[in-house]
Amino acid sequence: MRFYEFEAKKLLARHRVPLPGGGTAETPADTRRLAQELGGPVVLKSQVLTGGRMKAGGVRFADSPREAEREAAAILALEIGGQMPRCLLVESKAAVRREYYAGVTYDALAKLPVIIFSDMGGIDIEEVAREHPEHVAKVHFSTLLPVSDYKAKELVRSLGVGGGELTALTTIVTRLARAFVEYDLTLAEINPLGQLEDGSFVALDCHIDMEDEARERHAAVLEKLGISKDEPRQARPPTDFELRGAQVDAVDHRGVAGRVVEFDGDLGLVIGAGGGSLTIFDAIRKHGGRPANYCEIGGNPSVRKAAELTKLILSKPGVDKIAVLMNVVSNTRVDIVARGVVKGVVESGFDPAEKIAIFRIPGAWEEEGFKILRKYGVEYCDRGVSMSEAARRAVEKTKASV
Amino acid sequence: MSILVDGSTTFIIQGITGREAVNMTRECLDYGSKVVGGVTPGRGGRDVYGVPVYDTVREITSQMHVDGAVLAVPPAFVRDAALEALDNGIKLLVIVTERIPRGEVAQVLEYARLQGARVIGPNCLGIISPGKSKMGGIGGPAEDTRKAYRPGPVGVMSRSGGMTTEISNALTAAGLGESTAISIGGDAIIGSTYAELMPLFEADPETKAIVIYSEPGGPMEAQLAEYVQRNGSRLPVVAFMAGRFMDAMPGMRFGHAGTIVEGRQDTAAEKIRRLTEAGISVAEEISDIPKLVKERLGEVA
Numbered sequence: 001m002r003f004y005e006f007e008a009k010k011l012l013a014r015h016r017v018p019l020p021g022g023g024t025a026e027t028p029a030d031t032r033r034l035a036q037e038l039g040g041p042v043v044l045k046s047q048v049l050t051g052g053r054m055k056a057g058g059v060r061f062a063d064s065p066r067e068a069e070r071e072a073a074a075i076l077a078l079e080i081g082g083q084m085p086r087c088l089l090v091e092s093k094a095a096v097r098r099e100y101y102a103g104v105t106y107d108a109l110a111k112l113p114v115i116i117f118s119d120m121g122g123i124d125i126e127e128v129a130r131e132h133p134e135h136v137a138k139v140h141f142s143t144l145l146p147v148s149d150y151k152a153k154e155l156v157r158s159l160g161v162g163g164g165e166l167t168a169l170t171t172i173v174t175r176l177a178r179a180f181v182e183y184d185l186t187l188a189e190i191n192p193l194g195q196l197e198d199g200s201f202v203a204l205d206c207h208i209d210m211e212d213e214a215r216e217r218h219a220a221v222l223e224k225l226g227i228s229k230d231e232p233r234q235a236r237p238p239t240d241f242e243l244r245g246a247q248v249d250a251v252d253h254r255g256v257a258g259r260v261v262e263f264d265g266d267l268g269l270v271i272g273a274g275g276g277s278l279t280i281f282d283a284i285r286k287h288g289g290r291p292a293n294y295c296e297i298g299g300n301p302s303v304r305k306a307a308e309l310t311k312l313i314l315s316k317p318g319v320d321k322i323a324v325l326m327n328v329v330s331n332t333r334v335d336i337v338a339r340g341v342v343k344g345v346v347e348s349g350f351d352p353a354e355k356i357a358i359f360r361i362p363g364a365w366e367e368e369g370f371k372i373l374r375k376y377g378v379e380y381c382d383r384g385v386s387m388s389e390a391a392r393r394a395v396e397k398t399k400a401s402v
Numbered sequence: 403m404s405i406l407v408d409g410s411t412t413f414i415i416q417g418i419t420g421r422e423a424v425n426m427t428r429e430c431l432d433y434g435s436k437v438v439g440g441v442t443p444g445r446g447g448r449d450v451y452g453v454p455v456y457d458t459v460r461e462i463t464s465q466m467h468v469d470g471a472v473l474a475v476p477p478a479f480v481r482d483a484a485l486e487a488l489d490n491g492i493k494l495l496v497i498v499t500e501r502i503p504r505g506e507v508a509q510v511l512e513y514a515r516l517q518g519a520r521v522i523g524p525n526c527l528g529i530i531s532p533g534k535s536k537m538g539g540i541g542g543p544a545e546d547t548r549k550a551y552r553p554g555p556v557g558v559m560s561r562s563g564g565m566t567t568e569i570s571n572a573l574t575a576a577g578l579g580e581s582t583a584i585s586i587g588g589d590a591i592i593g594s595t596y597a598e599l600m601p602l603f604e605a606d607p608e609t610k611a612i613v614i615y616s617e618p619g620g621p622m623e624a625q626l627a628e629y630v631q632r633n634g635s636r637l638p639v640v641a642f643m644a645g646r647f648m649d650a651m652p653g654m655r656f657g658h659a660g661t662i663v664e665g666r667q668d669t670a671a672e673k674i675r676r677l678t679e680a681g682i683s684v685a686e687e688i689s690d691i692p693k694l695v696k697e698r699l700g701e702v703a
Contacts, residue, residue: 106508106590108590108621108660109595109621111507111508111512111591112512113505126665143508143509143512144509211503211504213477213502213503213659214503214505217503236654259655259657261654261656272564273562273563274588274658274661275560275561275563275588275615275617275644275658276564276568277657278617278644278645278647278661279565279642279688281645282644282646283687285647294656296657300422326564327562327564327565327568328546328550328568328571329542329567330527330539330540330541330542330563330564330567331422331539331542362571363546363567364543364546383550384575386687386688387568387688388688
């Protein structure tokens with residue numbers, strides 16, 4: 001889950017990472033008041049969950065409160081990457097002498113967290129690593145002990161930084177790493193980490209991602225930041241269809257019918273689970289099909305859950321047929337899914353033989369499942385037919401009926 | 403031969419009295435696995451299909467040698483269960499549980515390394531050496547497991563539990579069969595990557611080829627490509643890449659937690675390029691895999 005910059009800064013403030021003075025504003029009038037309070041030139045930053053704000057015109061400067069008010073009106077009306085700003089972050093604009101970079105993430109191969117530091121901040125760190133590798137240093141640290149200052153010190157020192165700058169940067173980098181561990185973050189990045197004319201350091205911009213799985217355990221902190229439990233924070237806001245999909249998953253605790261994502265097509269998909277869904281979605285597209293949705297159903301869902309998901313998909317305008325496809329299942333019962341899907345189709349007022357293009361779920365209790373499908377005249381196949389072939393048949397049927 | 407588990411492997415199941423774990427216990431016993439005990443705090447003295455349940459791991463390891471442990475406990479208890487197994491000398495952990503925050507996974511893996519233990523998972527279905535033993539829910543009920551898996555020359559490694567069985571089923575149907583199939587887990591950080599398991603397959607005379615199932619996200623496929631190139635592996639590798647559609651939708655989350663694409667190098671297209679460059683055959687369809695394996699085996703012979 002990505003944080004807005006203003007939330008990320010509030011989180012870092014809890015670990016005493018130095019920040020510019022400022023606050024958030026939701027209207028041009030608020031912005032003017034805030035600029036007045038701060039005094040002097042200010043920077044106004046659009047709060048969106050995407051990069052490229054500067055290029056898009058979402059970051060602007062103002063020398064007076066009046067100018068701030070005018071610029072704020074422009075930024076608040078500006079859509080960036082499909083998102084309208086949540087609010088504006090208004091901060092004092094300070095003269096920066098030098099820009100550094102500090103980031104913490106996981107290294108999936110070392111299976112440890114890694115701190116990355118550079119004395120060339122303000123630009124994309126991957127670009128710096130490619131073009132100027134001698135300006136980037138990395139160090140892994142243990143997850144079994146509290147983060148030690150010396151790790152950060154060695155890291156900063158390795159780029160030749162000494163004196164008071166070394167001690168100040170060591171403190172900031174260590175605090176960043178501690179925040180990373182404490183809040184189950186997957187990315188904590190300060191870029192640029194600016195050194196001001198008076199020699200002090202401030203985090204000018206930062207980017208923080210928290211592990212989705214850890215949101216619950218940090219509920220108290222998230223609540224303080226104003227992030228509600230149900231806010232999905234995907235790359236684009238969820239559609240109404242997707243929100244209803246999340247409700248289906250919550251009907252009971254048995255199995256999952258999750259990650260419902262809406263697409264434009266005419267073929268509804270009841271597919272599972274993680275890997276199987278990816279494989280089937282590719283196969284449908286490869287055969288020229290147009291999926292109406294993505295989803296992941298599995299983990300032995302109840303009849304009710306499978307039925308509700310089916311009903312949701314059939315309620316979507318433009319959905320002509322549904323395909324029920326899975327890999328050979330280990331812990332999902334074929335008969336339960338068959339019963340649920342048929343129930344969902346019937347309750348939606350359709351004929352299963354006509355609406356279900358194909359049913360391909362081989363595995364436990366398949367004979368019982370196939371019995372139900374035969375009774376309703378639904379085309380089904382077992383493991384003798386590949387996932388891709390089953391997908392192809394579903395696409396052909398959908399095309400034929402249009 | 404096979405790797406990691408064979409007919410003599412003894413293991414325990416932590417969280418054995420949970421609903422899914424009870425089913426898994428039954429499936430493993432029916433398949434012939436040696437499940438020597440289970441652990442659920444507060445439930446000591448009961449049994450699950452004849453497998454005695456204890457309150458602590460130590461009550462089992464103090465009586466006998468135990469090779470492995472399957473962890474089927476809720477996410478909040480995984481770290482504790484893993485440390486308990488490791489501190490009691492168990493050297494092979496299969497972590498079935500999903501939705502464990504990375505920080506805790508990293509702690510478990512770091513501690514396991516210090517103890518010289520191997521971890522498979524988290525977020526996996528386990529390991530099977532067909533005809534010998536299975537450790538975890540892989541393949542489902544024994545009868546279904548026997549349909550999908552047969553002893554044979556192919557080592558299978560997959561980031562998806564379900565697709566481990568789908569691919570093995572295709573190999574079995576084509577008369578090939580598997581030496582050992584491993585559901586390595588769908589998370590961003592897992593105990594054993596493809597490249598880390600390769601030396602075990604290399605050392606197994608029964609294994610003649612490798613099939614992997616891969617997804618967008620993470621550096622594991624690039625690591626395998628590098629391993630194969632650098633070590634001149636004797637084993638031909640065939641890969642299947644799912645989630646190609648995700649390349650057009652950066653930032654959206656599909657499939658496993660580990661599929662999040664963070665940079666250009668972890669897209670499906672880039673991984674296919676990298677694997678191909680290393681001489682790994684990338685199958686367009688699951689049903690093409692057996693043919694490619696046979697071709698590659700012919701090449702070797």
